Amino acid sequence: MTAIEQTEAARPRGTRLPRRARRNQLLGAAQEVFVAQGYHAAAMDDIAERAGVSKPVLYQHFPGKLELYLALLDQHCEALLHGVRTALASTSDNKQRVAATMDAYFAYVEDEGGAFRLVFESDLTNEPAVRERVDRVSLQCAEAISEVIAEDTGLSKEESMLLAVGLGGVSQVVARYWLSSGSSIPRETAVQLLTSLAWRGIAGFPLHGVDQPIGHAGPV
CATH class of the missing domain: 1.10.357.10 (Tetracycline Repressor, domain 2)
Structure with a gap:
């Protein structure tokens, strides 16, 4: 399953996922945003919204946009x-x-x-x-x-x-x-x-x- 497919499968809000599944979900959402907008134009807000999570949840897994991009x-x-x-x-x-x-x-x-x-x-x-x-x-x-x-x-x-x-x-x-x-x-x-x-x-x-x-x- 690709990162995009993982994102689609795991996107509904309010769903509590295992840490690895949540990380894959966030990476899939980040890929969509970074590919579409580029690093500089992308915002953590955009990625959190795309993943269907709050920003605090995103920051629990990745301390910043660069760390997310590098992962x-x-x-x-x-x-x-x-x-x-x-x-x-x-x-x-x-x-x-x-x-x-x-x-x-x-x-x-x-x-x-x-x-x-x-x-x-x-x-x-x-x-x-x-x-x-x-x-x-x-x-x-x-x-x-x-x-x-x-x-x-x-x-x-x-x-x-x-x-x-x-x-x-x-x-x-x-x-x-x-x-x-x-x-x-x-x-x-x-x-x-x-x-x-x-x-x-x-x-x-x-x-x-x-x-x-x-x-x-x-x-x-």
């Missing part, structure tokens, strides 16, 4: 990292692995809650705590990708990381463009196009210990 950011950074790691582990076929990883970014930005905007399009990037989280999740995703590249190619850690940052960066930038442009291209087709572009590059590196390229099964 939400942590949640969605972890969701992105989990998606990338799951994609990488989903297959041992390298081409399919590239496609799955790129699709993870497309799936992340396509989520109806718009949480990706908190990570990639925040209006609070000058806040050190926000910048640190955004930079960290980008680095963690790249590290996960680079581990696979290094294992398969025998490239150095630094070389593998450079390629991984490129693949991750291209994936999220193109996915965001695809969504914001209202493209008529279906997600599956968009992922296939981007995968073909990336694969023709990454497949040129030979498999570690094997005198043939990663794409030895044949180019597409």
Whole structure:
């Protein structure tokens, strides 16, 4: 269940919820408000009203707007990292692995809650705590990708990381463009196009210990 669905399910006033359920409800309401209004325009009053609770209840869980925003950011950074790691582990076929990883970014930005905007399009990037989280999740995703590249190619850690940052960066930038442009291209087709572009590059590196390229099964 998404944060938005949790909010809808838990919204009625006067309902006493377990602490974890209440926290999820508040995070869901905060996501709606922050995505719609941005951090600076959003008010704790708006979030409390959206959640159907009083401000004191909101402050029992989060001492301020920044703490609430950071908790939400942590949640969605972890969701992105989990998606990338799951994609990488989903297959041992390298081409399919590239496609799955790129699709993870497309799936992340396509989520109806718009949480990706908190990570990639925040209006609070000058806040050190926000910048640190955004930079960290980008680095963690790249590290996960680079581990696979290094294992398969025998490239150095630094070389593998450079390629991984490129693949991750291209994936999220193109996915965001695809969504914001209202493209008529279906997600599956968009992922296939981007995968073909990336694969023709990454497949040129030979498999570690094997005198043939990663794409030895044949180019597409």
